[in-house]
Amino acid sequence: MSSPVAMIPYTNMAPYRQLGAPRDCRFVPVVPRVSIGALLSGEVVAAAVPVGGLKALEGVVETVGRFGIAAEGECMSVLFFSCVPFEEMHFPRTIRVTGESASSVRLLYLLLGSIHGFNRLPHIAADGRVFDGELLIGDRALVKGQATAGEERHFITDLSQKWFDIHRLPFVFARWVVRKDAPGPIKSAISDWLDEFKAREASLVEQAVPEAARTLNLPPAAIRRYFQVIRRSLGERDVLGQQLFIRQFEERGRSLLFQPAP
Structure with missing residues (x-):
């Protein structure tokens, strides 16, 4: 077998x-x-x-x-989509995160915490509520990233690229x-x-x-x-x-x- x-x-x-x-x-x-x-x-x-x-x-x-x-730099499929720049994504902003990942959610947490402080992180939006940012991975992220790249009022942060920008490591x-x-x-x-x-x-x-x-x-x-x-x-x-x-x-x-x- x-x-x-x-x-x-x-x-x-x-x-x-x-x-x-x-x-x-x-x-x-x-x-x-x-x-x-x-x-x-x-x-x-x-x-x-x-x-x-x-x-x-x-x-x-x-x-x-x-x-x-x-990935060393962009990975194209672990993306944070938001209505404001990543540097403004702190409490009282709200987010949604994928339930499919164990690394990417932790990466988002560390990146936001390093920028804003871990006591100023955005909160998870309740079901059915409007949210300011969303973490997607895999095919959904890849497709949405290609479709919305360059659109006004949409900010796309590639988390792997952001990690590289800060630490200069893959x-x-x-x-x-x-x-x-x-x-x-x-x-x-x-x-x-x-x-x-x-x-x-x-x-x-x-x-x-x-x-x-x-x-x-x-x-x-x-x-x-x-x-x-x-x-x-x-x-x-x-x-x-x-x-x-x-x-x-x-x-x-x-x-x-x-x-x-x-």
Whole structure:
């Protein structure tokens, strides 16, 4: 029986899907935040898990080489849309945040806190209420970002770019991990699969462009650029960026990142 591997159902993972699943494995569509619980429960044996969830997975998983999802500068699909500039987004402004992410919401929290102070963060708007800003990730962010870029009264902040502007380091959104108790052959299969992906990355990325463009109804050039800004094989600077993010969140994070609006 094949082992389940979580596969984020966003376009940024399309090049991986071009390669197909690792031997003796099958893909299971899982959004980033849900992959944390799926790994904890053993529902999946491996995933590109959000860096924001690594703490909860200590002792349960191990990283597979230096593979993940990162960007040095813009990433195009972790975007904050607002009616005022990011530098004005503080209390009493209100926001909405995606429930699909474990890293991006933490990133938004750290960025806003570093600019405005953690006691002046915007609040979460109640359901049905008008809000001043919204965090979106994945395909929804990519499509909306392309559609609203340049429109008046719309401000778009690429959170990865904002992180880079402040720290001059890449931001790592996810790392490939495998459960420590996975059978040896499965661990080897996932490691071999990622090594093969690295060797064939350029051609797999190009193969993924046409279908992704049709699916999202975006120009192939926009998809190609999107695939090019994403880093999948990580280097030393990516590791430094990941370590900085984890250290900052350990120092400044809290159980409830954004308070509900009164």
